[in-house]
Amino acid sequence: xxxxxxxxxxxxxxxxxxxxxxxxxxxxxxxxxxxxxxxxxxxxxxxxxxxxxxxxxxxxxxxxxxxxxxxxxxxxxxxxxxxxxxx
Numbered sequence: 001x002x003x004x005x006x007x008x009x010x011x012x013x014x015x016x017x018x019x020x021x022x023x024x025x026x027x028x029x030x031x032x033x034x035x036x037x038x039x040x041x042x043x044x045x046x047x048x049x050x051x052x053x054x055x056x057x058x059x060x061x062x063x064x065x066x067x068x069x070x071x072x073x074x075x076x077x078x079x080x081x082x083x084x085x086x087x
Contacts, residue, residue, distance in 0.1 A: 003059035007049035007066065007078060010042035015074055017066045019059040023050060049078045 004023050008016045008030060016039050020026040029035045030045050039045050053059035066074065 003053045003056050004050050005053055005059050005062040005066065006047060006051075007074065008039065008045040009048045010039060010045050012042050014042060015048070015071065016042075016045065017063055019053070019056070019063050023047070049081075 001021050003019055003021055005017070005019050006023060006026070008018075008027070010016055016036065018026070018036060026035065027045070027047055030039045031043060033040050033043065035045075051062065053062055066077075069077070
């Protein structure tokens with residue numbers, strides 16, 4: 001099973017980045033208030049970007065890369081899209 005790095009847009013228009021092995025289940029958890037502390041106060045959230053990673057280590061590295069990007073760069077990345085097939 002592959003790992004997925006994803007970006008959510010929160011109700012307050014902020015962006016949240018995380019990783020998971022089951023994207024659908026994780027989004028449901030976020031919207032149920034059982035996800036990250038950050039998103040609990042910013043519901044509902046919606047998926048705006050995701051990409052498959054080879055393993056957990058690659059997913060964690062990619063998450064940190066995305067978190068370091070400026071908001072404008074993240075928005076351009078989201079605009080380009082990112083829902084490729086798993087490796």
